[in-house]
Amino acid sequence: MTEPSKRDRVVIVGAGFGGLAAAKRLARKPVDVTIIDRRNHHLFQPLLYQVATAALSPADIAAPIRSILSDAPNVRVVLDDVTAVEAEANRVDLASGTSVQYDWLVLATGARHSYFGRNEWATNAPGLKSIEDAVAIRRKILLALERAETETDRDRRRALLTFVVIGAGPTGVEMAGAIAELARRAVSRDFRSITPHCSRVILIEAGPRVLPAFSASLSQTAANALGDLGVEVRIGAPVRDIGAGYVQLSDELILAQTVVWAAGVQASPAADWLNAEHDTSGRIFVNPDLRVAPHDRIFAIGDTANAAGSDRRALPAVAPVAKQQGQYVADVILRRSRAPFAYRDYGNLATIGRSKAVIDWGDLQLSGFTAWLIWSVAHIWFLVGFRSRIGVAISWLWNYLTYQRSARLITGDIAPAPAKPQELQAFERKCA
């Protein structure tokens, strides 16, 4: 800022759960806040898989950052990309060529997919981090069903009707369950030549069980629930290779047109900006008060940070951690807190599908319809904005009552299938 100001200037990079929580806590306080994001919207990532499976519209789970903060005259929102942090000059450089001065800097830049060094897999196994990702995956899933409807070759049709999800953390489990509900049930009456309930959905996990962050018994409950939905679960099955139309495991070649990556994330390049120490996932090691040594006035929070929990292990990369860290950092800046950051764990939730979810509250473990209801209410509650809450609640009620999906749109150019001169088949339904 060019004008002299006695108020501290706080720059927040990233308007995910962490950055937004910090900005909200600093709203209408005696500091000047600039929050920078490369998107104009805050995204409620936990429900992104529902956009990818046509249950919700993008706007249901994304709200303009400006609107969220419009009541805070001391907060300015900037749509731009950070290219560098000049820590000695207390300055952040932006892609547009502009720069911003700070007294305090909060790095809340989140994470992106990691293919463990096999970035060439990204083309055939897209991950799920942004609205664009979700719309692209939705398009892939829906187009595969469309192509299968007119495909006369048995093997090609089978590959079109095979959907693979890699990684059985909450996102992978939710994704696999939602694809099964979409491809095997929601569209079942809409096709004439294929029978969508013949679709195969395969969830692949390198580790020994699904939902490793949950208790072993809830893992088993989740695996059973996935089975009920028709999802085939492969555990202890590391992926060897992914290419156009296939996934290679150690002992099995799966032919599938649609593959979704939910196996790993990598922190965004904030560590590089500061040349800071980081773990193998790129997360910056932070002090107990979330500062990035040796900088006194730079914090890293959320998926950008590797912060030790009370058990000395890194806190998980989940929304509640990011939110609490954002609020904590704001309190430090406002000199309201001197204690180290302490994460308050409210437990783990994951949903598998219609009326199926698991909740791990340590002593109390829940599954089934009750868990699903709690999961649903909690997610609506945590959505940003009254409008989104109504929209999502109505969509879910609709989807629940009708078994339909609200947002079954294929957008973007429709690439025609490869030419194969033939006549379209008559109305006959067959499996495989």
Add this chain to the structure above:
Amino acid sequence: MTEPSKRDRVVIVGAGFGGLAAAKRLARKPVDVTIIDRRNHHLFQPLLYQVATAALSPADIAAPIRSILSDAPNVRVVLDDVTAVEAEANRVDLASGTSVQYDWLVLATGARHSYFGRNEWATNAPGLKSIEDAVAIRRKILLALERAETETDRDRRRALLTFVVIGAGPTGVEMAGAIAELARRAVSRDFRSITPHCSRVILIEAGPRVLPAFSASLSQTAANALGDLGVEVRIGAPVRDIGAGYVQLSDELILAQTVVWAAGVQASPAADWLNAEHDTSGRIFVNPDLRVAPHDRIFAIGDTANAAGSDRRALPAVAPVAKQQGQYVADVILRRSRAPFAYRDYGNLATIGRSKAVIDWGDLQLSGFTAWLIWSVAHIWFLVGFRSRIGVAISWLWNYLTYQRSARLITGDIAPAPAKPQELQAFERKCA
């Protein structure tokens, strides 16, 4: 189809208002129907401008063609592009390399933009025909506001805050009103450096008045209502040239980053497929029973056809004409009708903005809040599907009560503004 069938095979190309109306009328009748569209969704085009101006989500006004027709086992939906019609072989060829045989063919392929021979204008002045168009225009409008927020050059900021709509038919008028409401009011509290109500919205019309299909007095009412919203109307102002960042009129150069084309349409290439006689807009001249001479069993309907009305002038390219023609053609195929097609005109509606609309029922003319309420109810009524009706009704109620917009998303890559090294300005608001 490869299997012998005694039932007539009807092929419908296009699932817009006309094609869908025909398919619905033929549902569960003793004919085999194949409806081909390059999209998986039927689009309620009259509300597309609301997607372009962030008031509605794409899924609110688009429903999967398969879902709409899922209850009709005799109707098959094919996602593909038609490349040719072989009238002598009674065959339609598709981009995927497949083909479909017909006994009856209904061409309902709609229209696209026409730049009157200046196709190079399309880049800088996109038109509004598809979901992709609408999302791209929404992105343009919202990005212009974002860029203006950080732009320090006065002239560039002014160009970013100038929005031009070309063509003052219903789409142009509705678009201009909606942009004014979005850019001058809905986002007004969200920016810090710019004052969105300084935005200029300019509606350009080559002809002598806005809404030429309406009575002169309603035209005047609409022009006044546009003025109330802050839209500058230029009538009798043909566009000479459009380039990156400007629109050239005979006597004025308008510098504007965002230009929307709503001036002309051109029928899709159905006429070429048949080598049929067509008007200058590419619409096929059809017989009074909508057949395309000399073919006995090929019909053209909706925006694809030039059908004479009772006054011998071509019927307008509007949804009610297409719908009635689709139903009529189905009746002809079912041998329920032998009379020539007669269009029943229920009048003209157009909305300008919040509480402002005009209705032309010939003898009865309405404007203002009552007209707006009727317009709103009519559009919700004509939406396809209960889910869409609820979604749109709630979005509109929300937008009306809060002055906000539900779907203010910028999606796609965020191209950074051209580099211009400088410091971001402090919090100061200024006009122009």
